[in-house]
Structure formats: C-alpha cells, structure tokens
Amino acid sequence: MKHTLSVTVDNHPGVLARVATLFRRRGYNIESLCVGRTEEPSISRMTIVVDGDENVLEQVTKQLHKLVEVCKIMDITSEESVDRELALFKVKAEPQVRAEIMQIVDIFRAHIVDIGRKTLIIEVTGDEGKINAMEDSLRPFGIIEMVRTGKVAMVRGPKT
Amino acid sequence: MRLKGTDIFIKYLKEEGVEVIFGYPGGSALPIYDALYDSDIRHVLVRHEQGAAHAADAYARATGKVGVCLATSGPGATNLVTGIANAYMDSVPMVAFTGQVAVPLIGKDAFQEIDITGITLPITKHNYLVKDTRDLARVIKEAFYIARTNRPGPVLVDLPRDVMTAEIEFSEEDVRMSLRGYRVLKNANAGQVLMAAKAIEEAKRPLIYAGGGVVSSGAAAELKELAEKMEIPVTTTLMGMGSFPATSHLYLGMLGMHGTRYANYAVSECDLLIAIGARFDDRVTGNLASFAPRARVIHIDIDAAEIGKNVQSHIPIVGDVKQVLREIIRRLKARPGRTEWHELIDSWKEDFPLTYSESPDDGQIMPQYVIEKIYEITEGNAIITTEVGQHQMWTAQYYKFVQPRTFITSGGLGTMGFGLPAAIGAQIGCPDKKVINIAGDGSIQMNIQEMCTAVEQKLPIVICILNNQYLGMVRQWQQLFYEGRYSYTDISLQPDFVRLAEAYGAVGMRVTKKSEVEPALRRALQETERPVMIDFRVAREANVFPMVPPGESLQNMLGGDSSQ
Numbered sequence: 001m002k003h004t005l006s007v008t009v010d011n012h013p014g015v016l017a018r019v020a021t022l023f024r025r026r027g028y029n030i031e032s033l034c035v036g037r038t039e040e041p042s043i044s045r046m047t048i049v050v051d052g053d054e055n056v057l058e059q060v061t062k063q064l065h066k067l068v069e070v071c072k073i074m075d076i077t078s079e080e081s082v083d084r085e086l087a088l089f090k091v092k093a094e095p096q097v098r099a100e101i102m103q104i105v106d107i108f109r110a111h112i113v114d115i116g117r118k119t120l121i122i123e124v125t126g127d128e129g130k131i132n133a134m135e136d137s138l139r140p141f142g143i144i145e146m147v148r149t150g151k152v153a154m155v156r157g158p159k160t
Numbered sequence: 161m162r163l164k165g166t167d168i169f170i171k172y173l174k175e176e177g178v179e180v181i182f183g184y185p186g187g188s189a190l191p192i193y194d195a196l197y198d199s200d201i202r203h204v205l206v207r208h209e210q211g212a213a214h215a216a217d218a219y220a221r222a223t224g225k226v227g228v229c230l231a232t233s234g235p236g237a238t239n240l241v242t243g244i245a246n247a248y249m250d251s252v253p254m255v256a257f258t259g260q261v262a263v264p265l266i267g268k269d270a271f272q273e274i275d276i277t278g279i280t281l282p283i284t285k286h287n288y289l290v291k292d293t294r295d296l297a298r299v300i301k302e303a304f305y306i307a308r309t310n311r312p313g314p315v316l317v318d319l320p321r322d323v324m325t326a327e328i329e330f331s332e333e334d335v336r337m338s339l340r341g342y343r344v345l346k347n348a349n350a351g352q353v354l355m356a357a358k359a360i361e362e363a364k365r366p367l368i369y370a371g372g373g374v375v376s377s378g379a380a381a382e383l384k385e386l387a388e389k390m391e392i393p394v395t396t397t398l399m400g401m402g403s404f405p406a407t408s409h410l411y412l413g414m415l416g417m418h419g420t421r422y423a424n425y426a427v428s429e430c431d432l433l434i435a436i437g438a439r440f441d442d443r444v445t446g447n448l449a450s451f452a453p454r455a456r457v458i459h460i461d462i463d464a465a466e467i468g469k470n471v472q473s474h475i476p477i478v479g480d481v482k483q484v485l486r487e488i489i490r491r492l493k494a495r496p497g498r499t500e501w502h503e504l505i506d507s508w509k510e511d512f513p514l515t516y517s518e519s520p521d522d523g524q525i526m527p528q529y530v531i532e533k534i535y536e537i538t539e540g541n542a543i544i545t546t547e548v549g550q551h552q553m554w555t556a557q558y559y560k561f562v563q564p565r566t567f568i569t570s571g572g573l574g575t576m577g578f579g580l581p582a583a584i585g586a587q588i589g590c591p592d593k594k595v596i597n598i599a600g601d602g603s604i605q606m607n608i609q610e611m612c613t614a615v616e617q618k619l620p621i622v623i624c625i626l627n628n629q630y631l632g633m634v635r636q637w638q639q640l641f642y643e644g645r646y647s648y649t650d651i652s653l654q655p656d657f658v659r660l661a662e663a664y665g666a667v668g669m670r671v672t673k674k675s676e677v678e679p680a681l682r683r684a685l686q687e688t689e690r691p692v693m694i695d696f697r698v699a700r701e702a703n704v705f706p707m708v709p710p711g712e713s714l715q716n717m718l719g720g721d722s723s724q
Contacts, residue, residue, distance in 0.1 A: 010340060010341065014277070014289075017281065021281045022282075025282045055468065058468060059468070059469060062467075063465050065464065065465070066285075066463070066465055067341070068285075068286040068306060068339065068341060068342045070341045071340050071341040
C-alpha cells in the first residue's frame with residue numbers, strides 16, 4: 001500500500017542525500033519525493049510517497065527519525081488532506097484533433113501553456129487519480145513527453 | 161577574542177574532556193598537527209589510519225568515554241572507513257576528525273580530496289563538513305553530544321584546511337548547539353514497564369537475553385539485580401559478554417551460532433524472552449521463523465527502530481536500559497517458584513557441557529586450552545581484545561567475563577585486524593589493567609604494523625596468537641559445508657612471529673607444547689614496558705563447536721553433544 005509521509009527537515013545541504021541514502025540502504029521504495037522550503041526558511045518539507053506494508057512503513061518512519069536533521073514525520077495517508085501533483089504533457093496535435101484535445105483540457109480544468117505547429121503542452125494540477133486519468137485521455141493522441149512533479153500534500157484544518 | 165580554527169579545535173576538544181587522540185598526520189591535517197604540537201592533549205601516532213580508528217573505538221569501549229581519531233584527507237580519511245563502520249555496527253561513541261582540502265578546492269578533484277562525508281553517510285550516526293570557521297565550535301560540541309547520547313555511534317567531522325587556518329572574532333556565548341530534530345530520550349512508557357513487570361512475575365520459564373546495550377548504558381548492576389531477585393537465567397550475545405558475571409549459576413553463556421547448547425535450548429523452550437539492549441542479529445537467532453517459538457517477547461532498547469526490525473515483540477519498551485530496568489525492578493513483587501525450569505536447565509548443563517576433545521597427538525596444544533589458562537591466570541581481571549574468527553568464538557566460550565567493558569571484540573562488522581589496535585586503545589584508556597589480545601595467525605597480520613605503536617608507547621600488552629596456519633573459521637566452513645575443499649585458507653607460509661616481534665622491539669615467544677603454555681603466559685604477563693607476542697602452535701584443524709549451521713534453527717546444533 002502507498003503511504004504519504006510529510007517530513008520536515010533542517011534546510012541544510014546534503015539532507016536529501018541522507019534521506020535518499022537511507023531509503024537505498026534499507027531497500028525501501030520511494031514512489032515519489034518532493035522537497036522545497038517552507039514558511040520557515042531554515043526548514044524544508046519533504047513529501048515522500050512510500051510503497052510498503054505496515055511493517056515497512058514503521059521501519060521507514062523510525063529510521064527517518066534517527067536522522068539528526070529530520071525534525072518531524074507525519075503519516076498523512078489516512079488524514080483528511082489536500083494532495084496535489086503537477087504534470088506537463090507534450091502531445092501530438094494536428095489541426096484536425098486540436099478541438100477535441102481542447103475539450104479534454106477543459107473537462108480536466110487543465111491549461112494549454114504552449115502551442116507548436118504540431119504539438120501542444122498541457123499543464124494539469126490535481127491528485128494522482130486525476131493526473132492518471134488525464135494521461136489515459138491524452139494517450140490516443142500520442143504523448144511525446146510527460147513530466148510529473150510527484151505529490152505535495154497538506155493536512156486540512158488547523159493541524160500542521 | 162581573535163581565534164584561529166585550530167585554536168577553537170583544541171579548546172573545544174579539551175572542553176569535551178578529550179585526553180588522547182589516535183591519529184596520523186598528512187598534508188591537509190598539517191595546521192591541526194601544528195596546533196597539537198603545543199597542546200597537552202596526548203597524541204598517539206599509529207602506523208596506519210585504520211589502527212587509529214580501532215584504537216579510538218576500543219578506548220571508548222574500555223573507558224565509556226568518547227574515542228577520538230584523526231586523519232588527513234583523501235587516503236587518510238578512507239583508511240578510517242573500516243574502523244568507523246566497525247564502531248557504527250557495535251554502537252560505539254567515537255568522533256573521527258579528517259583533514260580536507262581548502263573549501264575553494266572542494267569538488268575540483270584536488271590532490272588528496274575525497275568526499276568523505278558522502279562515503280561515510282551510511283556508516284556514521286551523523287557527519288559534518290565544516291565550511292565556515294564560525295561553525296566549528298558548535299559542530300564539535302554537537303559531534304560529541306550526538307556520539308555519546310541515545311544509541312551511541314561514530315560521528316565524522318571533515319575539516320577543510322582553510323577553515324582551520326582562518327582567524328575569526330570568537331565569543332564563547334555564541335556557541336550553542338542547534339539540534340532541532342535530535343531529542344535525548346527521557347523516561348520509558350510507564351504502562352509498558354508495568355506490563356513487563358507483570359509478564360516477568362507470571363512467566364514460568366523466563367529467560368534474559370542481554371546484549372551490548374546493557375554494557376553501554378552501564379546497567380550491569382541492574383541486570384544482576386533483576387536476574388537474582390527473580391531467579392531468571394541469563395544468556396548474553398557476543399557484545400553483551402561481561403554485562404553479567406559468567407561465574408553466576410544463572411549464567412548460560414552465549415547464545416546463537418556458537419552459543420552453548422543449554423543457552424540455545426533455553427531460548428527454544430522459554431515462555432518469556434526478555435531482550436535487553438540486543439537486536440536479534442542473524443548470528444543470534446538463526447532461522448527467525450523458529451526462534452523462541454514458545455515465548456512472549458519483551459524488547460527493551462533505546463533505539464525505537466530496533467523494535468520490530470527483526471522480531472515482533474509483545475511488550476516493546478523504548479528507553480535507556482539502565483532506567484528501564486530500574487523501573488521494572490521497582491515494580492516487581494513476588495517471585496514464583498520456578499524450580500522445574502531451573503532443573504530442566506541444569507539437566508541440559510549436565511548433559512551438554514561446553515567442552516572440547518583433547519588432541520590425539522599427546523602434548524599438542526588445543527586452542528581452547530590456551531584461553532582457559534589465560535582466564536585462570538588473570539582470574540578474569542584482564543581486558544581481552546580479539547580479532548575475528550575461531551579464536552574469537554573460543555574466547556567467548558572459554559573465558560569467563562565477570563565485568564562489563566573487559567571484552568572488546570568486533571561483533572557486528574566482524575573486522576579482522578581489530579584486536580591489536582584495540583588492545584592499544586584499551587591499554588591507553590586503562591593503564592592499570594592487564595590487556596591481552598587473543599589473535600589468529602590470519603587476523604594478526606592485518607594490522608601488524610601497530611606493533612610499532614605499542615612498542616613506542618611502551619604498552620605491556622600480550623598478544624596471544626592461536627596459530628593453526630589456517631584462516632581457521634573459513635576453513636571450518638569449508639570442511640563442514642564445502643566438502644573439505646580448502647580454497648585459499650591455508651596460510652602456512654607466514655612470517656616467523658617471534659623474530660617479527662623482536663624486529664619491532666617487542667618480546668617474541670613460541671610455545672609448541674601444552675606444558676609450556678602456562679609458564680609462557682606467566683612470563684609474558686610480567687612485562688611492564690614492552691608488548692609480548694606469543695606464537696602458540698595449536699592443533700591445526702580444531703573446530704568451534706557447538707555450531708548452528710547458517711539459516712538453521714537454534715535447536716539444530718552440530719557438535720558439543722554427548723557423542724563427542
């Protein structure tokens with residue numbers, strides 16, 4: 001099962017390497033990992049999606065806690081949370097299919113951010129399911145390139 | 161106050177109570193060495209950086225203080241790596257300082273530049289690259305604090321040359337640790353402690369399985385009190401030896417691959433296994449699925465990540481072993497009769513004693529005999545270090561350790577070459593103790609250069625080589641599991657250890673007959689200023705028994721039964 005961990009770490013050089021080394025060394029699978037600084041400049045937040053059962057997750061969490069620069073770990077999988085991912089798709093778009101693609105873009109509340117002679121770049125934001133659905137919908141037209149940011153998440157309400 | 165990086169370095173080492181550094185100089189470490197020249201911190205010059213790391217490691221194990229080693233950048237730093245990994249696997253508090261090229265050269269593949277913080281990421285508790293002299297004092301404080309608190313471990317601090325030579329305006333008040341994410345564990349969960357106490361009172365066949373955590377938390381007295389108060393038999397891991405007196409009637413010796421039959425049987429039959437500062441290593445558990453099959457498990461450890469890592473426990477307690485044991489003892493009331501359990505264990509002790517057969521060749525020395533004699537003569541009061549292999553296991557089996565911090569051995573990493581530099585570190589930490597390195601003829605050659613260090617430091621350590629002219633443990637496995645195909649384990653071409661010792665300025669002796677063992681040991685132990693190396697020529701193909709074959713369950717042991 002996939003779990004989403006929201007981890008705050010000291011904003012030091014090398015923290016990402018420490019986390020990555022830990023996952024590699026212990027053989028845990030990172031599904032995705034996003035990192036950026038927070039409202040407090042000395043702290044970064046990592047949103048890590050890990051695949052594994054309860055035991056794996058327990059070990060991941062405990063091992064992460066042992067890293068001196070890890071401040072706080074929350075498993076927000078079962079929390080009420082807002083999850084978002086951003087993806088860019090470059091799709092084949094001959095003039096005769098453009099209307100159809102633009103309809104799909106509308107339905108997903110996505111944006112066209114670049115138009116070439118034969119291609120479009122589409123930007124979409126949403127949870128993982130929505131991005132997957134968008135990918136499925138665009139595939140028949142021919143996806144030339146896709147890039148996804150991985151998930152960032154935040155717990156709803158006052159909890160941090 | 162204007163201070164140079166090196167001034168701050170010396171000042172803060174002294175603040176941390178550092179009395180001795182094991183090290184080896186080099187280009188990037190020159191400014192540090194220049195500062196050490198005027199300092200009253202003792203510097204022990206080793207002959208290879210690996211020796212410095214092992215000596216610092218053993219100094220820490222013998223004294224309980226943080227060990228310190230120092231090397232230059234590049235190869236100096238990489239030569240420390242095995243020693244750092246060794247300290248990491250055995251949770252030893254150590255701070256390793258390495259010189260580094262100047263900050264502007266980092267990342268440019270400069271001469272003797274290596275990314276040592278990158279290399280040591282998975283084998284340090286934490287590490288630092290200091291890029292600004294203003295961070296130096298704080299980093300040193302943090303390094304020692306992290307190394308010795310919670311589960312101890314090695315911390316590496318990489319010191320670029322220009323950071324050490326720069327002069328800054330320095331004020332002590334500005335030096336504050338900044339460890340937001342690092343909390344020292346306080347009290348254990350009271351509810352869990354209560355559950356443990358209840359389980360201990362109710363158990364019919366309880367067994368204590370004590371590990372290195374008992375030694376490092378200084379909980380030997382508490383362990384003894386718990387075991388004696390409740391009459392619970394105790395088995396220890398290799399790292400836990402000395403945490404419980406081997407002379408006690410409650411002691412079962414070591415468990416696991418080369419444990420005693422009665423310890424392993426007790427694990428298999430107990431209804432409550434009390435794991436204290438131990439981590440269910442594969443050499444201890446054998447086949448996990450059949451480990452302690454009838455037992456509920458109490459697992460006490462300061463490292464939460466050890467709970468549930470290998471074995472699911474019924475009553476996990478995260479906390480400092482010493483405090484937790486005190487809390488448990490305080491809550492324990494009646495001791496129910498457990499005569500049946502003790503009778504059962506006594507019958508195993510009688511039926512399957514730890515024993516070895518004499519050599520058919522009359523007068524030939526059995527390696528186990530040498531260890532028995534070392535124990536007899538020292539009355540268990542020496543500090544014993546070992547290398548890794550058969551001699552190490554025989555030491556664990558036949559030397560009766562009665563005090564913590566007297567058995568210094570490479571447990572987790574299994575580092576051949578550990579014992580000689582370890583003896584140096586232990587002797588420097590404990591000048592009034594007798595220090596003996598029990599070695600194999602293979603291992604001793606891995607850090608033999610440290611003989612020079614021992615001679616220079618006038619250390620009367622005694623090195624007992626159990627010389628069977630084989631890489632004995634590997635040979636044993638080849639005999640048992642590879643049809644006797646002794647692939648590259650015959651090392652009968654070897655130096656003359658007596659002349660080698662003499663070449664270093666030490667005393668060399670050779671002992672070939674059983675009757676000579678005791679007089680030679682007595683003579684060696686009288687030396688006060690020189691190391692003694694004794695080449696004991698022992699039975700070549702003696703094996704370590706009992707033995708649980710790899711992957712087997714603890715009940716399925718080879719050897720050590722009545723048929724032997």
